[in-house]
Amino acid sequence: MVGASALAATLPPRTPLAEEAESADYTVRIGNGLVELSPDHIVSTTLYNGQFPGPLIRFKEGQRTVVDIYNDTDSPELVHWHGQMISSDVDGAAEEGSPFVPAHGMRRISFVPKPPGFRFYHTHVVPRADLNRGTYTGQAGPVYIEPKNESGAYDQEIFLVMKEFEPSFSRGGDMAMDMLAPGVPLKDLEETGAKADEAAKGTPKGYEVGYELFSINGKRLGANEPIHVKQGERVLFHVLNASATEIRSVALPGHVFRVVALDGNPVPTALDVPVLWLGTAERVSAIVEMNHPGVFVLGDLSDDDRSHGMGIVIEYAGHKGKPKWTKPKSFRWDYTQFGKAEAGIPPEADQTIEMLIVKHNAAANGFNLWTLNGEAFSMKTMKPRYTIEEGRRYRIKLRNASDDIHPLHLHRHSFELVSVGGKPTAGVIKDVVMLGGFQEIAFDFVADNPGRTLFHCHQQLHMDFGFMALFDYV
Ligand SMILES: [Cu+2]
Numbered sequence: 001m002v003g004a005s006a007l008a009a010t011l012p013p014r015t016p017l018a019e020e021a022e023s024a025d026y027t028v029r030i031g032n033g034l035v036e037l038s039p040d041h042i043v044s045t046t047l048y049n050g051q052f053p054g055p056l057i058r059f060k061e062g063q064r065t066v067v068d069i070y071n072d073t074d075s076p077e078l079v080h081w082h083g084q085m086i087s088s089d090v091d092g093a094a095e096e097g098s099p100f101v102p103a104h105g106m107r108r109i110s111f112v113p114k115p116p117g118f119r120f121y122h123t124h125v126v127p128r129a130d131l132n133r134g135t136y137t138g139q140a141g142p143v144y145i146e147p148k149n150e151s152g153a154y155d156q157e158i159f160l161v162m163k164e165f166e167p168s169f170s171r172g173g174d175m176a177m178d179m180l181a182p183g184v185p186l187k188d189l190e191e192t193g194a195k196a197d198e199a200a201k202g203t204p205k206g207y208e209v210g211y212e213l214f215s216i217n218g219k220r221l222g223a224n225e226p227i228h229v230k231q232g233e234r235v236l237f238h239v240l241n242a243s244a245t246e247i248r249s250v251a252l253p254g255h256v257f258r259v260v261a262l263d264g265n266p267v268p269t270a271l272d273v274p275v276l277w278l279g280t281a282e283r284v285s286a287i288v289e290m291n292h293p294g295v296f297v298l299g300d301l302s303d304d305d306r307s308h309g310m311g312i313v314i315e316y317a318g319h320k321g322k323p324k325w326t327k328p329k330s331f332r333w334d335y336t337q338f339g340k341a342e343a344g345i346p347p348e349a350d351q352t353i354e355m356l357i358v359k360h361n362a363a364a365n366g367f368n369l370w371t372l373n374g375e376a377f378s379m380k381t382m383k384p385r386y387t388i389e390e391g392r393r394y395r396i397k398l399r400n401a402s403d404d405i406h407p408l409h410l411h412r413h414s415f416e417l418v419s420v421g422g423k424p425t426a427g428v429i430k431d432v433v434m435l436g437g438f439q440e441i442a443f444d445f446v447a448d449n450p451g452r453t454l455f456h457c458h459q460q461l462h463m464d465f466g467f468m469a470l471f472d473y474v
Pocket of ligand 1: 404405406407457458459462463467
């Protein structure tokens with residue numbers, strides 16, 4: 001009888017290949033491919049492992065991991081491990097000194113994943129005017145670092161990746177958004193902003209990006225398989241805003257979200273809220289108690305964006321029919337609500353670094369140019385701006401002289417919010433935080449991960465045109 005064993009006997013003895021000595025735990029393949037957002041909307045973009053979102057990667061806290069990154073495209077690439085405290089050479093930012101993954105080449109990296117919780121991975125190349133590169137593409141995927149001790153008080157765990165496709169430029173189409181609390185616009189910041197506008201008088205508005213297609217987990221609303229739930233279930237949603245430039249919201253009619261973690265870090269006060277707001281690259285982990293049977297749209301508050309796809313259907317067992325959507329009452333997103341009940345006085349910082357953010361309308365070939373204390377980051381020199389010392393606690397105070405909301409991101413470190421719009425707070429640990437128009441915010445970080453460290457606005461257009469600063473350890 002000719003079976004598998006007989007056939008195997010005819011093969012020469014197997015010699016282990018050199019690369020098998022230590023095989024990678026994960027392989028990420030960067031390549032061009034198609035995403036079927038719906039049967040009549042199939043987009044061509046750059047993907048991880050041929051899919052959007054990229055595969056969910058589950059790391060184990062403290063366990064060294066090896067990742068092979070293959071780049072099948074014609075351009076050098078970078079994979080950034082957002083929210084992790086790893087070394088500069090594997091963090092995936094050229095400004096920090098991480099090598100590129102060469103076009104049609106590969107790079108093997110190794111690191112010890114931390115901290116536990118919901119992180120993500122995405123490209124960190126600078127697309128500037130090229131809407132076929134950077135975070136405008138489909139290069140994003142969720143990461144979950146399993147803690148040594150998992151609480152596990154839920155019945156289902158669902159990852160939701162919100163993402164727009166088919167970007168194009170327009171001239172200053174963006175409306176100023178006003179959904180952050182606490183805080184009111186500060187007079188002196190408005191005046192500084194007005195002065196900068198005055199200097200740019202006569203120029204048309206700088207370019208902004210808009211999108212044609214919207215999706216959750218790579219499908220437009222109605223094209224994705226509904227999320228099936230049962231009455232009484234507790235569903236833990238891990239929501240990621242993988243947008244290149246936009247702020248997103250999430251609501252589920254008849255339900256509330258108990259926010260348990262922000263950017264993967266447990267919050268001191270788990271609070272029920274009707275709406276989640278997420279700046280670019282922010283994550284929210286929230287438990288929804290399924291206690292309102294029916295068929296609903298979980299989606300973005302913007303009618304326009306939802307009707308172009310930004311939603312997913314939630315279907316209770318035994319219920320059918322057209323998914324219901326009702327707009328929730330307006331709700332202001334307040335990070336401090338999730339902080340310690342008594343903020344108290346934050347621990348003294350060893351040094352405060354203040355940065356004033358100014359927009360220079362259309363000053364960079366028609367794009368808005370952003371300066372921090374009068375200086376735009378130079379991609380040519382990539383010169384470190386601030387020198388920090390290991391073990392010290394730094395307070396970063398940002399003052400925003402523009403009407404835009406900025407999702408501020410610090411690489412390779414987590415930070416603790418100490419003041420939002422003038423209100424003191426403590427205990428909220430994040431790696432991205434939204435700063436409201438003409439407002440100020442302060443957060444602390446401990447310099448505990450030596451190496452070059454990038455700070456930037458995560459709005460792709462802002463970071464590409466000046467809004468970055470590099471820290472280096474002494
Ligand atoms: Cu910004």
